[in-house]
Amino acid sequence: MARKNTDIRQEEIKQAVLDIIFTDGLKKLSTSNLAKRIGMSEGSIFRHFPTKQDIIISIIEDVQNDFIGQLRIIANSSLPPIERLQKFLCATVNYLTDNKGITMLLFSEASHNNDAALKSSLQQIFNNQKQLVSKIILDGIALGEWDESIPVENVAMLYMGIPVSLNIDLILRGGEFHADNFCSKMLQLILKILKK
Amino acid sequence: MARKNTDIRQEEIKQAVLDIIFTDGLKKLSTSNLAKRIGMSEGSIFRHFPTKQDIIISIIEDVQNDFIGQLRIIANSSLPPIERLQKFLCATVNYLTDNKGITMLLFSEASHNNDAALKSSLQQIFNNQKQLVSKIILDGIALGEWDESIPVENVAMLYMGIPVSLNIDLILRGGEFHADNFCSKMLQLILKILKK
C-alpha cells in the first residue's frame, strides 16, 4: 500500500475508530476490523500507535483540545453572560450530534475500563464543562442579571444533564435529531432558574 | 459442589455480574471470571442461562420490574404532585447510588452492543421514566399548581438529566456520594421552573 506519514495515518486510524463505533458498536472495535476499514494491514496500525489503548487516549486528547477548547473560548469571551450561555449550549449540542462516535466512545470507555489515567481524563472533560458553566453563571450574577441566591454548583450539575441525557437519547435512538429547537428550549428552562 | 435450584443459581450469577462490573469493570466480565467469582465451574453457568447475553437481558428485565415498577407506583399515587415529584426523584437517586453495577451495565451495554432487542429494552427504561415524570407534571398543571405554559416534554428531558449525569459522576468518581442534599436541591431547581 502507498506510504504516508505517521501523523496522516494516525488521523486515518482515529477516524476509523469513530466510524466503527458508530456504525457497528464498540464490540466490533478490534485491531483486525480497524485494519480492514482503512484498507491496510493489522501490523501497520502498530507502526503508528504502540497499543490500541493509545489510540483511544489520543482521541480523548483531541476532545480536550478541540471541544473543551472551543467551550473555554466561549465561556471566557466578553459577550453578555446570556449570550455566552446560549452559544455554549448550542456548541455542545452541535458537537454531540456531529460526533456521535466520540460520545459513544467516552460513555462506554468510562464504564468499560478501569484504567486510572483514562478515567481521570474523562473526569476532566466532565468537570471542565461544569466549571465553565459555573463561570458564566457567576459572571451573570456578578453583573446583577441573575438571582444571586441560586446554588451555582447545582445549576451546573443540572445543566450538565442536558448534554448527557441528549447523549443517551442519541445512542438509544441511533441518530435522528432536531438540534435547533432543543437548544433554545433548554436554554429558556435554565434561564427561568437563573431569573431573579 | 453443592447442588442448588436454577432460580437460586440465576440470582447468584446475576449478582456476580453486577459485582464484577462494579469492582473490575465490564471488560473483566467473562464467563470464566464469573464462574471464579461464584466458585463454580464455567460449564455450570450454561446450565442456568443459555448464553451470556441472556444473563444481561434478565438483569435488564429486573430493572424494569423493580425500579420502573416502583416509580410507576409513585407517579400514579394520589399524593399531591409536588410530593410525588419529590418521592420520584429521591427513589431514583437512591436506586442509582445503591445499584452502581446496574447503572454501569446499562450505560455500557447501550453503546457497546448493537443488539436491537437489548437497545429497545434500554430505550423503554429511559422513556418510561420520562413519561412518568411528564404525567406528574401534567397532573400538577391540571390542578392549577404549576405554570401551564411550560413545555412539559422539555422539562421531562431536563429532569432526566439529573439521574443520568449523577450516573456519570458516580462512574467517574467511583462511588462516594451524599444523596440527601442532592435530592432536595435538585427538586428546588425543578420546582422553580414549574412555578407559575
Add this chain to the structure above:
DNA sequence: TATCTTTGTAAGTGATTACTTACATACAAT
C-alpha cells in the same frame, strides 16, 4: 430399589483478541 431428571464438573472446541517478528521496499540524506 430402580429409574429419570437436574445439577455439577473437567477438558475440551474453534474463533478472536492484541500484539510481534522477519522481511521488503519507498524515500530522504549523504
Add this chain to the structure above:
DNA sequence: ATTGTATGTAAGTAATCACTTACAAAGATA
C-alpha cells in the same frame, strides 16, 4: 550511487473468548 530510516506486509504468537461435550452424581419419583 549508497545508506539509513520510516513505512509497509504476511504470518505468526500466546491468551482469552463464549460455549460444548462426555460423563458423574445428587435427589426426586416410581
